[in-house]
């Protein structure tokens with residue numbers, strides 16, 4: 001359990017890289033975790049020793065720790081899926097012990113908590129070579145280093161149903177009205193301006209198309225030259241307020257890279273992480289997991305809510 005909790009927290013910081021979005025703070029977290037693995041407690045006045053960037057106030061270091069604790073809580077499911085092979089029975093968390101006056105400093109320590117959602121991953125994780133192969137596969141997620149700009153924008157507008165409806169309305173107008181408007185404008189505008197408008201229409205076409213896919217299918221592949229293969233954007237349920245009304249669901253947009261270990265290739269060659277997400281074919285845009293070693297035969301379904309899949313027969 002001792003080493004595992006440190007691996008769990010280190011992996012968590014790696015996963016949260018994009019959320020932290022500051023190299024100094026990331027290094028600070030790593031140093032704090034190392035310190036916590038050596039000592040049982042990390043006192044607040046000590047925190048300054050672990051920050052290598054420009055010196056900050058003690059309060060700021062405390063705020064950094066609060067932020068880490070918050071992020072570990074917020075992304076616990078994603079972090080858990082990334083740490084399935086650790087088979088932890090409980091979730092490691094960082095806790096704050098608030099010190100009183102008279103020289104008792106506030107300190108941080110690692111504790112364990114029950115999983116909010118019992119990890120179905122953990123029971124299946126760590127495929128045993130000697131046992132019969134379970135063909136079910138478990139997907140893992142990793143946040144995207146560079147989230148496309150239009151998804152960052154959409155994320156803000158996508159949370160509430162009402163905002164979503166308004167936003168989609170405008171995206172649809174873009175598809176229907178813009179081409180018609182461009183047709184009229186060709187007679188009225190000088191060709192240079194018109195060409196610029198047409199170009200911007202085509203630049204915006206793919207983002208708008210992806211947003212519509214995200215709204216209707218709740219998942220879209222991010223196929224871009226600068227993005228890693230298997231990058232997807234998922235419209236994830238954040239909060240169901242009224243279980244009777246399907247429309248009143250709070251959602252959040254998650255841009256992640258997804259991979260998995262192909263059970264067949266792991267069993268035969270000890271090959272890991274060979275499964276990537278792709279469209280099933282040019283004509284069937286269903287998103288499935290394909291094994292790089294055998295993309296025609298080793299194919300798996302992809303369930304974005306369970307982050308698992310089964311072998312695909314067709």
Ligand SMILES: [Zn+2]
Pocket residue numbers: 262263264265266274291292293294298
């Ligand atoms: Zn395979």
